[in-house]
Amino acid sequence: MSSVEGISTQKKLGGLALVAVTAIAPVVWGSTYAVTHLFLPPDRPLFAGVMRILPVGLLMVAWQRRLPRGSWWWRSVVLGTLTMGLFVALLFVAAIRLPSGLGSTMTAVAPLITMGLAWAILRERSTPATVVASLVGALGVLLLVLEGGYEGGVDPVGVLASLGAVTSASAGFVLTKRWTVDESVLVVTTWQLVAGGLVLLPFMLVIEGAPPALPVSGWIALAYLGFVGSGVAYVAWFTGLASMSAGAVAVIGLLNPVAGTLLGVLLLGEPFGPIHLVGMALVLGSVVLAQPQVRAALRIQRKVSTRHTVEVCPSTTSS
Known part of the structure; x- marks a missing residue:
């Protein structure tokens, strides 16, 4: 009995640890707004986008000393464009045409878009629990970002750009999951960072011009956004995507606005109710409902509780 429970616990902890590692990404991404608002110029989003992906990508290439081979040259360009280059460009269009609250709600549909693309590209069917979790999470995001309402009208171009940004990133994530079976996550991430930065660089130079002069705090902020x-x-x-379903990982991404809201309250004095x-x-x-590891752990716990109840009842009646 103890050995079986030990094996189950080890597997459960391994699965939960994977969820925790994956959750690092949206929690860190949730800090982007506060860091940008506090330390970076508001009129240079493309500059911030390039600086947060290209330098760290080049440093990772120098560290690993590995260049793409064969099909990975064009794959890196496709993935880097979808997950970073095109994503940041469309996000920039949405940011200048939509109220911030309305723009943020577009992230709520990301899990549903990811699940649809995962089915179309990977033939990966999401469980009913994951679909329900994505809907519940979307409602939670709506409450987070629209509680105070928003000002201004709805710009169709802005809405399309925001949905395009979410779709672009979701497609890149699904294709990353499909193609990384023959390469390490670290190497593929490196190539995507470089490719995405190089795709975005000319747009930055044309639209925003030369890089702005920043104080030391601004460069520290860029270093944080890049390395972390x-x-x-x-x-x-991408570690989570390699081992979990795309839908389950996408639901974890809803932690992004949660982290952003908390940091907005703590660092920017934004209201919280x-x-x-x-x-x-x-x-x-x-997030909990979407993870099969958590649901399996709960089923095991219920079985153990039921078994203990059955074992205790006969002894109680016999006495």
């Missing part, structure tokens, strides 16, 4: 927000976060995210708390609870519950 891109290097560590993308490796953690009961509705925000309910939204966070729904998002956290959806």
Whole structure:
């Protein structure tokens, strides 16, 4: 009995540890808004986008001393464009045409888009629990970002750009899951960072011009966004994609606005009320519900509790 329970616990902890590692990415990404708002110029989003992916990607290439081979040249360009280059460009269009609250709600549909693309590309069927979790999480995100309402009208171009950004990233994530079976996550992440940065660089130079002068705090912020927000976060995210279903990983991504809301309250003095708390609870519950490791652990716990009840009842009646 003890050996079986020990094996089950080891597997459970391994699965839960994978969920925790994957969750590093959206939690770190959730800090991007606060860091950018506090330390970076608001009119240079493309500069920030390039600086958060290209330098760390080049450093990782120098460290690993591995260049793409064969089909990985064009795969790296495709993945880097989808997950980083095109994603950041469309996000920039959405940011200048939509109210921030409305723009943030577009992230709520990311799990559903990812599940649809995973079915179309990978023939990966999401479980009913994962679909329900994505809907619950989407409701939680809506409560988080729209509780205070938003000002301004709805710009169709902005909405399309925001949905395009989410779809681009989701497609890149699904293709990364499909193609990384023959390469390490670290290497594939490195190539994507470099390719995405090189794709975005000419747009930055044309639209925004030369890089701005930054104080020391600005360069420290960029170093954090690059090494932690891109290097560590993308490796953690792609590690989860390599071992978990795309839908389950996408639901974990809903932790992004949760982290962003908390940091906004702590660092920027943004308001926080009961509705925000309910939204966070729904998002956290959806993340738990979407993970088969957690559901399996709960089933094991129920079986153990039922078995103990059955064993105790006869002894009680006989006495």
